[in-house]
Amino acid sequence: MYFNLKKRYLPIYLASLFLTQNLYSQQNLKQKQPSAILPLDPAVRKGRMANGFTYFIRRNTTPEKRVVFYIVNKVGSVLENEDQRGLAHFLEHMNFNGTTHYPKNELISYLEKSGVTFGADLNAYTNFDETVYQLPLPSDDPELLKNGLQIMRDWAHGALLEPVEIDKERGVILEEKRMRSGFDQRLMEKSLPMYLNNSIYSRRVPIGSEEVLTTFKPAQIKSFYKKWYRPDLQALIVVGDIDAIQMEKSVRLIFSDLKNPVHEPSRPKISIPLTGKKQFLKYTDAEAPDTRIVISYKYRSPELRTAADYRAKMVTSLIDQLLAFRFNELNQRADLPYSQANITSGNYLDDLDVFNFNVTLKPNQAASGFKNAYTELERIRRYGFTAAELDRVKKAYLAGLKALVLEKNKNNSSNYVEEYVNYFLRQDAAPGIDTEYRLVTEFLPGISLTEVNSKIASFLSLPDQDIIVTGPKTTREELPDEATLGNWRNAVVKSNLSLYAENKISEGLMTEETLPGKTTGESAVADINTTIYKLSNGVRLVFKQTDFKNDGVLFYSYKSGGTSLASDQNYYSAVNATALVKAGGVAGLTATQLGKFLTGKKLSVSPYMNELYEGFSGSFGAEDIETALQLIRQYHIKPRKDTVIFKNIIANAQIAVANRHNDPEAVFSDTINAVLGNHSIRRMAPDAHTLSHIDLDKALAFYKERFHNVNGETFVFVGNFKWENLLKYCETYLGSLPSDTGSTSNFKDLHIVIPSGKATHIIVHGKEQKSEVKMIFSGDYDYSLVNNLQLQALGAILEFRLLERLRESEGGVYTPDAGATFAKYPSARYSIAINFTCAPQNADKLIKAALEEIENLKTNGILPLDLEKFKAETLRKNEVRVKTDGYWVSYLVRQLSNKEDLSEANQIKSAVSSLDRETLQKAAKKYMSGENLQQFILNPESL
Structure with a gap:
């Protein structure tokens, strides 16, 4: 739940306006009637009931067995009176805090048990002119589908607005307001009256007035609700794997009894005046x-x-x-x-x-x-x-x-929604x-x-x-x-200005002949439909063919090494090597010329280098396989040196670091990284001194050292492709790359781990009255599928508990966040992190409350309901993820680079189902013992 002051409202941060899709009919095209209103896509069932309630229903089977519901209200903060500033957004929150069929927090609990995540899936936003609620659901459960429609009916006009719940939510919304405070918010508040020509919009920012939020009476919000939450200003959007005809019948049945208020006011059309000045x-x-x-x-x-x-x-x-x-x-x-x-x-x-x-x-x-x-x-x-x-x-x-x-x-169902909203x-x-x-x-x-x-x-x-x-x-x-x-x-x-001079572009990437390599080995992993090839120069190819898209392949490659093999003295040059290569171009083409050459082609190729690996990531369509493989080849052997671009990058970076200390959140983040990295040069934020030591020649030399020898590089390709074409081009352009098959490459363990023991770090910076808290448990780890799921479960369940305690009970935070991370290499380690923003005077109390919740997990164990929620969310999300190319690329790279069983994907469902409370309680004691706990608190200077 949030108010949505989109980028469009602050011109400094405006993004390009993308085309609205789906905009003409065959009939109008033939008749050449440019002034005729374009009809709605006939694939959409649109209706308007006698009470004015509108609906849009579309059957769409991507993803399968899923549906998205949206309730759109032509109701936003611009409709508020002066003593209601913030109540449109407050109402949005209250629709999650008690409705006719789901009192108090039962709505969130019910949906989480069904595999719907609060915040990530179940959400809403309030803007100046609209309030929109979203609910994605599995559509293969008739009871859940029926209840989902009832939830939308409750959101349309079933909020209970109980005084106790209203008072509890005041603190949450004030913390949401606090969380957003900072330079961007101050600039917005200063500039909006000008941008919006002192219209009422400039005085109706959705988050509202703190005075109103803390003092309004329940009658005020009920009055706003009754006046504006009504069927003639509402629409239901349903898109997904459903029977559209049956859904329409259900919608008409359940929403037809909504009534407009007697003597309802018309919804005013409010414009921002243009001044000509x-x-x-x-x-x-x-x-x-x-x-x-x-x-x-x-x-x-x-x-x-x-x-x-x-x-x-x-x-x-x-x-x-x-x-x-x-x-x-x-x-x-x-x-x-x-x-x-x-x-x-x-x-x-x-x-x-x-x-x-x-x-x-x-x-x-x-x-x-x-x-x-x-x-x-x-x-x-x-x-x-x-x-x-x-x-x-x-x-x-x-x-x-x-x-x-x-x-x-x-096309994903969610991609249709914005069209119908607009x-x-x-x-x-x-x-x-x-x-x-x-x-x-x-x-x-x-x-x-x-x-x-x-x-x-x-x-x-x-x-x-x-x-x-x-x-x-x-x-x-x-x-x-x-x-x-x-x-x-x-x-x-x-001034006198000349015409713009257009630079010429190259006709192609390749000027040299290649001697293709050969496939020297082949093996299959049948249960996940994957084949692995070995090329004569030591390159490994991993193919997984899918039909999730009609055209397109995702790819990722890796080879052990990365910046871990660079000396500390050369680290900043090495860590910026791939960025400098991407900016400099390839095969004699500048980055701009390359962009022009690739215009209209469906491909993306990008080199990367992290601490342990180097390689490439990207995508391509069927018509551009050869060009993509050519580009990968040339990035391996023909990176381009561009001193002009290099000087620009360094100059701009110097400007960025010069003012970085002004940003409290940047200082907080930099401090955390430095402490957790034992103040290694590789974990310190760059400054003017370190930037001055980045050497273009050294960066390119390290890049060539890491990319020139492809022996041991693994390429994973997932998507809809012709097997023989892809293999042929891989043999031609990857199999012909230089290789020293007698040498092997591996990363170096730098032994940079989170410090052991307990410590609290106080950072004082910034003018806003807010504190940020980060708590990190860490330690050595035994990497395995079972242990990984236990950690993931603990992180998710801890977030459930903190949401209930810190937000709902204490009213002290807006969005507490908790989660676990783990890695097998260079040494197996784990961490569990907690983050939240709060009032400075509440930080110590909320930290204590968070630790109490952790102690409760260790002492009294996991609540059955919380474990049920985690299992439902994980299994339901996995049903969708396994039908995406992105999932399989990530999975195959992770399993291969970690030297884990490729068939584990088939074990996830049983492993999640077998999680039990006793095992997780033991895991909580092990992983959150408190022996290794680093705490960080950012406080304002005025505290």
């Missing part, structure tokens, strides 16, 4: 991570209901990609006076969109940095883009859509992926360069502009005021 804000903060200038160009959101609307959205989406490509390339130039610049489009609120120019500045270069970045914006406004740029983004656009069409019958809330069209594809193929060729350039010029000439300048307090004198920034912009506008 520029607005300016300069804000400095001791905890600001960097210095940046943002210019937001605001305009009224266009409708997305007709073919003409969709075509206009296509143009905007192409512009998004054009801007991303252009600025990504420009950010790679030498001697940049700024750190990063970009421009994205997004959405403030329901009816207000934005183009957002964002530049992060280097110290003492505010004027030159801003002017340099803004020059490119002015160049785009003046001259637009090139034909080559537009052709490239069209190619990428169409390729992305083709991939969606190809997987249309394997259809209900904003009337955004959603008639189906096939018709969208037909629409795109009809319209895309006709979108001209002239049209695109005219559109971006109009965006960048919009009169409504919000300008915000932020930075650490120490930079206040350097940052421009409104007049100064205006002069900088005018200077750029009056």
Whole structure:
């Protein structure tokens, strides 16, 4: 449960606006009626009852035997009165704290017993304009399915709103508010009145007013509930492996008795006024991570209901990609006076969109940095883009859509939900992926360069502009005021600018001939449908063919070694080696040229190196297998050195570490890592000194040392592929890689383990009145399937207990977190961690309460209900996971690298089922004895 102030509401952090899927019908396409409203996808059963209640029901079998329910309310914080600020969000919480059929916390308990996890699965959010509840369920249990529908009915209008439960929840919501406090929240509070033009939205942030939250009377929230939680403002969305006709009958039966209040008020449509003016804000903060200038160009959101609307959205989406490509390339130039610049489009609120120019500045270069970045914006406004740029983004656009069409019958049920939410809330069209594809193929060729350039010029000439300048307090004198920034912009506008020069790209990755290797061995693991091959150069291939996707393969490779083989003196160069290679390019291509070459291809290849292993991860489609394998080969033997990129990376990193000490959470995290790592150089956060010792030549030398010899490297491929094709390309491009078959590689045990004994570490930093707590139990470990499940169970059950004690009983935290981790190599170790945020004055009390719950587990054992919940959640989640390629890649890599039995996957169900309370009580005594306990507490400076 949370309030959802999405990124769109704070322009500094806006992400690109993705296309709404499924937007045209064959009939309208043939009739060429661009002004006609696009009909809803016929695969969806939509209805509206006499009481105004709306529903959307769709049968979809990915994942099998699962269904997702959503209740969408056109009710958010903007509807609150002044004395109700925060009650829309409070109501969302109360729907989990007692409803007609599930009083108090029985709802959460019932669902957890059914395998639904509170927070991860069972959740809700409240925004300015809507409140949305979600419930994913197994659909193969008729009783559970029936009860799930009843839960949705209770959420629609069955909250009990008992005074005792209301008072208990006040503390939880105040802690949620506290958890979110910090620089980002302070910046939002300062800037929202400007961004939202002092409209009511700026005074209705969903989390609400602390005064209201602590003092409101039950009658106030009941009044809000009765007034706005009503059927004519609600919709039910059901997507999953269900009988849609029968579900519709059940929905109409159970929701038809909902009644609207007598003399109900109409739901007002509230808009943010456009002023036609520029607005300016300069804000400095001791905890600001960097210095940046943002210019937001605001305009009224266009409708997305007709073919003409969709075509206009296509143009905007192409512009998004054009801007991303252009600025990504420009950010790679030498001697940049700024750190990063970009421009994205997004959405403030329901009816207000934005183009957002964002530049992060280097110290003492505010004027030159801003002017340099803004020059490119002015160049785009003046001259637009090139034909080559537009052709490239069209190619990428169409390729992305083709991939969606190809997987249309394997689309996850949850992916449909947002379409129907937007259809209900904003009337955004959603008639189906096939018709969208037909629409795109009809319209895309006709979108001209002239049209695109005219559109971006109009965006960048919009009169409504919000300008915000932020930075650490120490930079206040350097940052421009409104007049100064205006002069900088005018200077750029009056300057002479040349046309943008498009860089040429290579025609291919391979220039050399290869001598393919040969398969020298083959073995099968029949019970998990996996085959293992050995190539003549010592490379091992692991193939698992699936039909979870119609097209696509995930892969991962590993070879023992990693940065453990680097000296301490060379560590920072070594640990950054793969990042520098990825940024520098491969086989003579810069990273930008490589990106252009790969445009429209369905593949991703990325080298990695951690402490124990090095290798590759990525994916590819059937048409791009050869290119993917070529790229893997070239990354092995032809990494590219780029001194310009290297200097930019180091310069930007220096800026980041210079202000890292301003961030209390960063200081807390860095302290924890240092202490748990015994202050090894490999566990310390980098600073200006360590960054200055990163050497590009040493990094590349270490990379080549680790990747040039492939003997012992294992590649795991999982997905839908043609066996003979993949094997042929692996023999050609992996089997021909250089290898010293007489040498072996293994990682080095550096003996960096969590310190033994007990210790408490107090860190004092930050201005917000909040404390963060982390508690870690650790020790040596006997790695096995049974022990691993016991640890996982303990972590999950401990979280159940802490949620009940620290949140529900004490009201002292919002989301306590607990979990276990374990590893077999380099030495078998485990840890169990507890994390929570709270009021500083409550930290000691809550730590004591957490330790009491642990002691209770050891003394009195595990509650039967908690064990039942863990088993249900684990088994239900495993049913879905085993039908994903990602699961099998991770599983096979883990089992192979740990030298464990590949058939263990077939033992998980029986191993989980056999867990018992007595064994877990013994495990609690063993793993949480308290002999090795490290505690960390972050307190504010004013405590």
